[in-house]
Each structure stands twice: as C-alpha cells, then as structure tokens.
Amino acid sequence: MASPHGAPPVFNNKVIAWIDHRLPIFSYIEKEYHTFPTPRNFNYFWNFGAIATVMLVLMIATGIVLATNYTPHVLMAFDSVERIDRDVPQGWLIRDLHMNGASFFFIAVYVHIFRGMYYGSYKAPRELLWILGVVIFLLMMATAFMGYVLPWGQMSFWGATVITNLFSAIPVVGQSVVDWLWGGFSVDNPTLNRFFALHYLLPFVIVGVVGLHVVALHVHGSNNPLGIDPKGPQDTVPFHPYYTMKDGFGVIAFMVVFAVFVFFLPDYMGHPDNYIPANPLVTPAHIVPEWYFLPFYAILRAVPDKLGGVLGMFGAIAVLFLLPWLDTSRVRSCTFRPIYKWFMLVLVADVVILGFCGANPPEGFWVPLSRVATLYYFFHFIILLPILGKIERPLPLPSSIADAVLKKKVG
Amino acid sequence: MVATGSLAAIGAVATAWPFINNLNPAADTLALSTIEVNVAPIAVGQAVTVKWRGKPVFIRHRTPDEIAKAKAVKLSELPDPETDAARVTDANKKVRPEWLVLVGVCTHLGCVPLGNKSGDQRGEFGGWFCPCHGSAYDTSGRIRKGPAPKNLEVPQFVFATDTLVRIG
Amino acid sequence: MRKLLVSGALALSVLAAGAVAIAAEKEVHPPHKHWHFQGPFGTYDRAAAQRGFQVYKEVCAACHSLRMLSYRNLVDLGLTEAQVKGIAAEAQIADLNDDGAPVDRPGKLSDPFKRPYANDAAAAAANGGKAPPDLSVIVKAREGGADYIHALLTGYVPFEKLTPAQIKEFEVTKDDNYNTYFPGHKIAMPAPLVDGKVTYVDGTKTTVEQMSSDVTEFLAWASEPHLEDRNRTGVRVILFLLVLAGMMYAVKRQVWADKH
Numbered sequence: 001m002a003s004p005h006g007a008p009p010v011f012n013n014k015v016i017a018w019i020d021h022r023l024p025i026f027s028y029i030e031k032e033y034h035t036f037p038t039p040r041n042f043n044y045f046w047n048f049g050a051i052a053t054v055m056l057v058l059m060i061a062t063g064i065v066l067a068t069n070y071t072p073h074v075l076m077a078f079d080s081v082e083r084i085d086r087d088v089p090q091g092w093l094i095r096d097l098h099m100n101g102a103s104f105f106f107i108a109v110y111v112h113i114f115r116g117m118y119y120g121s122y123k124a125p126r127e128l129l130w131i132l133g134v135v136i137f138l139l140m141m142a143t144a145f146m147g148y149v150l151p152w153g154q155m156s157f158w159g160a161t162v163i164t165n166l167f168s169a170i171p172v173v174g175q176s177v178v179d180w181l182w183g184g185f186s187v188d189n190p191t192l193n194r195f196f197a198l199h200y201l202l203p204f205v206i207v208g209v210v211g212l213h214v215v216a217l218h219v220h221g222s223n224n225p226l227g228i229d230p231k232g233p234q235d236t237v238p239f240h241p242y243y244t245m246k247d248g249f250g251v252i253a254f255m256v257v258f259a260v261f262v263f264f265l266p267d268y269m270g271h272p273d274n275y276i277p278a279n280p281l282v283t284p285a286h287i288v289p290e291w292y293f294l295p296f297y298a299i300l301r302a303v304p305d306k307l308g309g310v311l312g313m314f315g316a317i318a319v320l321f322l323l324p325w326l327d328t329s330r331v332r333s334c335t336f337r338p339i340y341k342w343f344m345l346v347l348v349a350d351v352v353i354l355g356f357c358g359a360n361p362p363e364g365f366w367v368p369l370s371r372v373a374t375l376y377y378f379f380h381f382i383i384l385l386p387i388l389g390k391i392e393r394p395l396p397l398p399s400s401i402a403d404a405v406l407k408k409k410v411g
Numbered sequence: 412m413v414a415t416g417s418l419a420a421i422g423a424v425a426t427a428w429p430f431i432n433n434l435n436p437a438a439d440t441l442a443l444s445t446i447e448v449n450v451a452p453i454a455v456g457q458a459v460t461v462k463w464r465g466k467p468v469f470i471r472h473r474t475p476d477e478i479a480k481a482k483a484v485k486l487s488e489l490p491d492p493e494t495d496a497a498r499v500t501d502a503n504k505k506v507r508p509e510w511l512v513l514v515g516v517c518t519h520l521g522c523v524p525l526g527n528k529s530g531d532q533r534g535e536f537g538g539w540f541c542p543c544h545g546s547a548y549d550t551s552g553r554i555r556k557g558p559a560p561k562n563l564e565v566p567q568f569v570f571a572t573d574t575l576v577r578i579g
Numbered sequence: 580m581r582k583l584l585v586s587g588a589l590a591l592s593v594l595a596a597g598a599v600a601i602a603a604e605k606e607v608h609p610p611h612k613h614w615h616f617q618g619p620f621g622t623y624d625r626a627a628a629q630r631g632f633q634v635y636k637e638v639c640a641a642c643h644s645l646r647m648l649s650y651r652n653l654v655d656l657g658l659t660e661a662q663v664k665g666i667a668a669e670a671q672i673a674d675l676n677d678d679g680a681p682v683d684r685p686g687k688l689s690d691p692f693k694r695p696y697a698n699d700a701a702a703a704a705a706n707g708g709k710a711p712p713d714l715s716v717i718v719k720a721r722e723g724g725a726d727y728i729h730a731l732l733t734g735y736v737p738f739e740k741l742t743p744a745q746i747k748e749f750e751v752t753k754d755d756n757y758n759t760y761f762p763g764h765k766i767a768m769p770a771p772l773v774d775g776k777v778t779y780v781d782g783t784k785t786t787v788e789q790m791s792s793d794v795t796e797f798l799a800w801a802s803e804p805h806l807e808d809r810n811r812t813g814v815r816v817i818l819f820l821l822v823l824a825g826m827m828y829a830v831k832r833q834v835w836a837d838k839h
Binding site: 091 | 419428429432433434435437439440
Binding site for chain 3: 040079082085086092093096237241242245246248249252253255256259260262263264266267272273275276277285
C-alpha cells in the first residue's frame with residue numbers, strides 16, 4: 001500500500017506482518033494514527049473530537065448493558081428503569097453514566113462545532129467533512145430525543161407528543177405522517193417500541209458516519225488555530241505520541257468534570273417531572289426538552305405560526321449545511337478576522353440566550369427576546385456572514401505554522 | 412510513563428467491572444431465590460412440583476416401600492454412587508427419609524422428567540422417567556439407566572419446622 | 580465601518596446578557612434545611628429514616644403507595660430481618676392460590692409494599708377524583724426535592740390564620756387546605772401531621788417539624804437507596820481520575836518537551 005506520507009511500515013512481528021499483508025489494518029493504524037502528520041499548533045479545543053468519540057463509545061457500551069435490563073412497554077418501562085436503579089447490581093451507575101453521558105456528549109460536540117466555526121474548519125477543502133459532522137449532529141439529536149422517551153416519565157411522554165406533532169405542520173399529509181410515526185392515534189406502546197428499536201439502531205449509524213468523518217478528515221488533515229496549511233515537516237508532528245498523549249490528557253480531564261455530575265449531581269441535568277410516570281391525561285405545567293435542545297425549541301416557539309416555527313427550527317440546522325458557502329471570507333481562522341471574531345462570540349451569546357428563552361415559559365418578556373434572538377441567528381448566517389466576508393480586511397497571515405509558533409515563543 | 416500506563420490500565424479494568432456486574436442477578440431476583448413450602452398437605456405417596464429459581468422442584472412424600480427400595484440398592488450398581496440417606500439430609504443434618512426434595516431437571520439435557528403426578532409413567536425403577544431420551548431414575552432420584560450422567564440434583568433445603576421446608 | 584460593527588456586536592451581547600439577568604423569576608422557594616444525606620460525603624440518618632418509616636406506615640400509607648419498594652429493602656434501612664419479616668407478615672397481600680382463586684396471605688420479604696388502593700382509579704375515586712401520588716421517587720420528582728417535601732408537610736396554614744388578601748387572591752374557602760408551598764396553594768391533601776400523631780419508640784418528641792423531617796429523610800432514602808454507594812464510589816473515582824489526569828499531563832509535557 002503506497003502511502004503519501006512516506007514508505008509503508010515494516011512490521012518485525014511475523015504474525016502482524018502476516019495479517020497485515022492480507023488485511024492491512026496495522027498499516028492503516030500506523031499511517032492514520034501514528035505517523036499521520038498533524039499541525040503542531042493545536043490548542044485544547046482540538047481535544048474535543050477525541051472526547052466526543054470517547055463519549056460515543058461510552059454511550060453505546062452503557063446503552064447495550066441498560067438494554068439488557070430495560071423493558072419497552074408502557075406498563076413496565078418506568079418500573080424497569082427504577083429496577084435498574086434499585087435492584088440491578090450497579091445499575092444506578094450505568095444509568096447515571098448513560099443519562100449524564102448524553103449531556104456530556106452534547107457538550108463535547110457543541111464545543112467541537114464551535115471550534116470548527118471559530119477557526120473556519122468548514123472551509124475548502126473540508127466542506128464534506130463539515131457536512132458529515134452536521135449529519136452526525138442531526139443523528140445525535142434524533143437518538144437523544146428517542147432515548148429520552150424510553151423511561152416513560154411525564155417529560156418523556158409529553159416531549160414525544162410535542163416533537164412528533166411538529167410533523168403535523170406539514171400541509172395536507174401532516175396528520176397521516178404523525179399517525180405513521182406513532183403507529184396509532186397518540187404516543188403509545190407502538191411508539192415506545194419503535195423508539196426503542198431506533199434508539200438502539202441509530203448510534204451504530206452514527207459510528208458509521210463518524211468513520212466517514214474521520215476518512216474525510218484524513219484526506220487533507222486537520223485544520224489548525226492559524227487556519228493556514230502546513231507547508232512542510234517543520235509545521236507538523238506525528239499524531240502519536242504527540243496528540244495521542246494530549247488527547248489522553250484532555251479525555252481524562254473531561255472525565256473528571258463528567259464524574260462530578262455522574263456521582264454528585266446525577267439529576268442536575270434532568271427534570272423532576274420525568275420521575276412521574278407518564279400520564280396521557282395530564283400535561284405538566286412547564287414542558288421543556290433537555291437542555292441541549294433548548295435553543296432550537298426557542299426558535300420553534302418564537303415563530304407565531306405552526307408551520308413557520310417548524311421550518312425555523314429545522315432551518316436553524318439546515319443553515320449549518322450551507323455554512324461553507326455562506327462564508328465568503330478567504331481567511332479561515334477568526335484569529336485573523338478582527339470583526340468576525342466578535343460576531344462569532346455574539347452568535348454564541350445569542351444561542352445561549354435562545355437556550356434561556358427555551359427554558360422559560362413563552363410569556364411576557366421572553367417572547368420578544370426569543371424573536372429577536374431567532375432573527376439574529378438567521379441574520380448571522382444568511383446576511384452577516386456573506387457580506388462581512390467581502391468587506392472585512394483580514395490581518396496578515398503568518399508565512400508558516402512553524403514561523404508563528406517560533407515568534408510566539410520569542411514574543 | 413509506565414506508571415501512567417499501568418494506572419490507566421487499572422482504570423480501564425475497574426471501569427469494565429460495573430458493565431459485567433450489571434448482568435448478574437438483581438436484588439429482586441435474589442430475593443426470590445429462597446422459597447418456603449408447607450408440606451403438611453402432601454399425603455404419603457404423593458408429590459408436588461413447586462417453582463424455584465425458574466425451575467421445577469419435586470417434593471415427594473415417600474412410602475415406606477419406596478424408602479426401603481431406595482435403601483436396598485447397592486452403591487456399586489449406581490452410575491453416580493450416592494446413599495439415599497445423604498440425599499434426604501437437610502442443611503441442619505436432620506434426616507427425614509420420608510421427604511425427598513429434588514430439582515426436577517434431567518441431568519442429561521435439561522428436560523423435566525415424568526413421575527411426579529399420579530398416573531405419570533415412572534420408569535422401570537419406580538422413580539422418574541425422562542421422556543426426552545429415556546433416562547430412568549429410582550425412588551431416591553438417582554440415575555439408573557439411560558444417557559443422563561448424574562443423579563437428580565438435591566437443592567439446599569432445610570426443615571424450618573416439621574412441616575415447613577425452606578429451599579435455597 | 581469596522582469600528583461601528585464591532586461596537587454594535589458588543590452592545591448586542593451586553594444587552595442580551597442584561598435581559599437574561601432581569602428575567603429572574605419570583606416564586607415561593609421552600610426554605611433550605613441541611614439534610615444528613617447532602618454533599619459528597621452525605622449518608623442517611625438511619626435513626627431519623629426509621630422514625631420516618633413509622634410515620635409513613637402509620638400516617639401516609641393510608642393513602643399513598645410506595646410501590647417501588649419491597650419489604651426486603653427495609654433491611655437496608657437498618658431494621659433486623661426478623662423485624663422486617665414481622666412488618667411484612669402484618670400486611671395481607673392479595674395473591675392467587677394453587678387453584679387460581681384470589682386469596683390474602685401474609686406478606687413476605689420479597690413482596691412489594693402493599694398498596695392502599697387496588698389501582699389508580701380506585702385511589703382517585705376514594706380521594707375526590709385525584710389519586711394520591713405514589714411516594715417511591717417523590718423526592719426526585721418534585722422541584723426542590725427534600726426541602727420541598729418538608730416545607731409542604733409543615734406549610735399548612737389554617738383558614739382562620741389566612742389574611743383576607745390571601746383568601747381573596749387564591750379564592751380559598753373554609754373547606755380548602757391552604758399550603759404556603761404548594762403551587763396554587765390549594766392542595767387536596769388535608770394537613771396530614773399534628774403534634775403527637777405517632778409515638779416514637781426511641782422517645783423523640785413528635786412535633787410536626789420532627790415527624791416531617793423524619794418522614795422526608797425516609798422518603799429521600801426510598802427515592803434513592805443507593806446514594807451512599809454513589810457518594811463513596813464517586814469520591815474514589817474522582818480521586819483516581821485526578822491522579823491519572825496529573826500523570827497524563829506530566830507525560831504529555833514530557834512528550835512535547837522538544838517541541839515547545
């Protein structure tokens with residue numbers, strides 16, 4: 001196997017050499033995770049891809065074990081989760097890991113997305129890499145939503161009802177689509193069964209898309225904080241041991257924070273109402289999705305029209321697919337974009353505000369705030385980004401990564 | 412670096428344990444792993460089947476004739492030699508030959524032998540007969556003929572009172 | 580132009596942050612009490628929880644089920660197996676006999692707590708249309724947790740003591756139960772505790788405050804019996820991870836030494 005990065009590796013171990021000659025997995029690992037030339041100037045934001053991968057694996061592992069004790073039936077789902085918590089040996093631990101793991105997976109992915117946006121990692125030639133990432137994000141949202149239904153508490157039931165009802169906004173066929181999603185005339189046992197089946201399936205689809213994401217990443221290699229391409233070996237280091245060790249440290253540091261929540265604040269991210277068994281006749285006073293959906297939920301409610309709200313919500317994600325083409329700047333990294341840098345932070349603030357809007361009841365002051373924040377969100381992507389790319393004068397780019405690193409050390 | 416590697420390895424192993432342990436029997440399952448059976452209503456010569464840990468348990472009130480037959484067998488004739496007395500001794504070393512407690516699962520491939528209900532076929536040794544592959548057990552539940560390698564298992568049991576037997 | 584854009588962006592974020600800050604809500608928050616089970620080293624106060632169980636059994640259990648718990652769980656509360664067997668045997672559990680006929684038999688360790696009503700509909704019918712909630716996870720199922728449960732149990736105000744303004748605002752009548760901490764204040768449950776309602780074997784005075792605090796401790800335990808295990812494991816795991824993180828950082832520094 002010819003390698004663009006150098007001569008194919010030679011294995012001294014005969015067994016490894018024998019296998020590799022027939023199935024080049026060892027060459028692959030050697031090439032993609034050992035000698036792989038990686039920009040030498042990553043900051044800690046670049047840890048979050050590895051962290052997200054670890055969280056994905058953790059979610060699948062805990063999920064499989066939980067599935068061995070969970071019963072997807074409306075009469076037994078809530079009790080079977082409580083049984084996992086109470087009677088299954090260390091069931092509480094696995095459940096707490098899974099429950100909080102979802103939140104921390106999203107935290108890792110949101111930081112990862114922010115990093116991609118701030119440093120322009122979506123720009124040519126990494127457009128497909130970015131799009132695959134958005135696909136992963138969508139799949140994660142679907143998986144998380146269906147997973148939240150499984151404990152069959154009040155929030156599970158009403159969250160499922162509200163979100164599936166979004167599709168009733170589709171003209172003409174809306175209600176038929178919703179009935180098809182439900183497998184009945186309300187969220188009920190068939191819905192729970194299919195959500196469980198899909199909740200088990202989608203993570204493996206995510207693994208597949210993550211594979212493609214990594215393949216796409218390794219074609220042109222990683223972007224870096226300067227947003228300029230490496231020009232030679234002086235700009236890069238081999239992936240191992242430099243970034244394996246740095247990622248290892250990053251993962252463990254992230255796990256410390258994760259463990260604090262798992263062991264000392266296990267229900268902090270959840271909602272008390274989900275400890276009330278689902279009751280199709282009583283809706284809780286405030287129904288809110290999990291925190292990672294709040295900004296999108298706020299956009300849904302900000303639009304005073306059913307179809308409009310749904311389109312707004314899906315549009316907020318759809319616009320991410322177009323990001324590589326909406327951004328007209330020729331410079332990748334915000335480090336060299338003196339104006340856009342600030343607007344990037346404003347966007348973060350805007351999304352946080354949307355999150356607060358989503359968490360609060362749609363009344364009084366929250367209504368106009370969520371509308372302004374929603375308009376700003378779309379303004380950022382559709383108007384600001386294309387125009388700013390044209391009028392902004394970027395700072396001079398350094399001649400090479402090594403150059404910038406050395407200068408920083410002196411200065 | 413070696414120390415870090417070993418510590419990480421310890422962490423990985425420790426993390427694996429809850430995942431494995433999760434599949435062990437849960438507390439509610441363990442709570443049902445002991446049952447108490449009132450044997451007072453079982454007449455001499457009759458037997459009952461109770462469910463214990465998801466399996467049938469045979470409790471037979473043996474007739475003097477059945478006891479005598481079980482005692483008379485020479486150990487050398489048995490494929491799995493065991494005295495009748497040993498099989499009717501409870502956990503407190505109390506011997507009550509009239510009560511025989513057995514796990515009703517054939518030691519060949521796990522079928523439930525016939526012979527516990529009146530009218531059942533009991534095989535040529537008057538105990539139990541497995542319809543799957545023809546193993547025949549005697550009045551002590553010991554294997555006498557057929558492919559089964561071992562005697563019917565005697566579960567841990569104890570007479571809490573004269574008429575109350577605790578199994579498990 | 581550029582300066583204008585930057586200052587615009589800054590102004591926007593400041594405005595937005597201010598807006599979020601203003602929107603702090605006003606609600607009646609239950610007063611905070613320090614519970615024995617709080618914090619990373621928290622454990623349940625067994626004596627209080629056992630007294631709380633007595634309150635549950637003699638007062639709450641008349642209407643509220645505790646269906647996720649089994650009698651065997653009481654052993655973890657510090658009662659002896661013989662005591663728990665006695666408690667279980669007092670309950671008449673509906674079962675089927677060998678012939679399939681419904682019978683009542685004495686409870687066993689493995690039985691779930693006997694429910695006061697056969698089903699939710701019967702519970703609702705006997706309580707003016709609303710079934711009293713099951714208490715198995717009540718501490719986790721209410722905003723404010725243990726503080727809220729304790730505040731609710733001690734938060735009743737007799738009709739005579741209400742101000743005319745309160746009566747008017749919440750449309751309270753003599754037949755209503757007014758509770759300071761219940762959302763909307765009118766609660767279907769009449770004040771369940773009065774001084775001296777139960778008699779503790781350990782001689783603790785049975786004030787409403789004491790009984791409420793004890794039963795809350797018990798219900799907190801019922802909601803999360805593995806809390807102590809969770810805390811213990813957590814302290815160990817986090818210490819381990821901190822050491823590992825430190826060592827990983829050292830390794831990372833060592834690896835990168837020639838590049839910095």
